[in-house]
Amino acid sequence: MTMLTPPAVQAAPSFVDLRAFAADLQAGEPVPDDGNPWTFSRRLLPMPPGPVTIAALRLSAGSGHAAATPFDDYIILLSGRLRLNDGAATIIEPSRSFVVPAGIAFDWQADDDTVAIVMRCPGGTSDTKGLVKVDIDAPRTPSAPPAPEVLLTPTPDCRNHTDYLSATGEFKVGSWDSTPYHRSAIDYGHYEMMLLLDGEVEFEDALSGTSATFRAGDVFVLLRGARCSWKHEGFCSKQYAIYRPA
Incomplete structure (x- = not known):
């Protein structure tokens, strides 16, 4: 699997409101349909070529399998609810986030129509054995x-x-x-x-x-x-x- 290439832009703003981007159903460029909704239900944010892509992910209620990739994905859930299982069960609520490290596959289930933002970057060998849920209540x-x-x-x-x-x-x-x-x-x-x-x-x-x-x-x-x-x-x-x- 290769890194997805975002649509080219002449100049990019310094900052982008990603809730507004995700709310616009026509914004961005669709990802080719590979038969897997976890992959093709995305639209890529226009940005200069580089090692990072950002996409809005829109899933209809349903379930599926996300195959392992060579990338690290950071995913913020904007709406809906996700049930994830990589051998252990995890539930992601709106305004919570998680990391899919490179090499990790998992099953997913969307209880309702679900919208998320995905940041993808090059991954590598990691000791992490599964999905990582961001714990905002952890001591800082x-x-x-x-x-x-x-x-x-x-x-x-x-x-x-x-x-x-x-x-x-x-x-x-x-x-x-x-x-x-x-x-x-x-x-x-x-x-x-x-x-x-x-x-x-x-x-x-x-x-x-x-x-x-x-x-x-x-x-x-x-x-x-x-x-x-x-x-x-x-x-x-x-x-x-x-x-x-x-």
């Missing part, structure tokens, strides 16, 4: 704040919990929170998909001058090559998936 430990030279406000207190780290160290999934801070624009050498759990965050794209504010419940992605500031004035927490090429 102190983590590094933004670099002092980009902070425009006092240094915040940040905490993190990592649920999945690929064998290469390039792909990381977990949950994070922070006290308020504002930092100047930085260059993104990585891709980051987020689901805000608490608070709201304002971004400004230093390249185009466009801005956006995302609030609790929103799902969005910052693309590699972006140059964005970050500002939040209250407590903020999120689920995240970061792919940082070596």
Whole structure:
């Protein structure tokens, strides 16, 4: 199986509202029908060629089997309910997420029409033996704040919990929170998909001058090559998936 190629774009925005993308049934490019709804029920987000693809997955009520792939998939459920079984049963509710590590196959069942966002990146050999459900209630430990030279406000207190780290160290999934801070624009050498759990965050794209504010419940992605500031004035927490090429 090869990496799916997203539809080409002349220029990509720094940040994309993925709930809005998933809500538009005509947005993106359909994946070729291979007879398996877990694969072909997707539309690819237009983005520059690279190691990461993002797709909206829409499943009708039903069930099927997802074969193992050489990729790591991070999946956020937007609506519906998924029952997964890779030898152990897992239930995914809306606004929760999970990782399908490379080499893992599983059975799935959608109780109702279901919509999800899938971030796919290169996988590799991993010690992970099954699906990984992101545990947003897991204890978080102190983590590094933004670099002092980009902070425009006092240094915040940040905490993190990592649920999945690929064998290469390039792909990381977990949950994070922070006290308020504002930092100047930085260059993104990585891709980051987020689901805000608490608070709201304002971004400004230093390249185009466009801005956006995302609030609790929103799902969005910052693309590699972006140059964005970050500002939040209250407590903020999120689920995240970061792919940082070596």
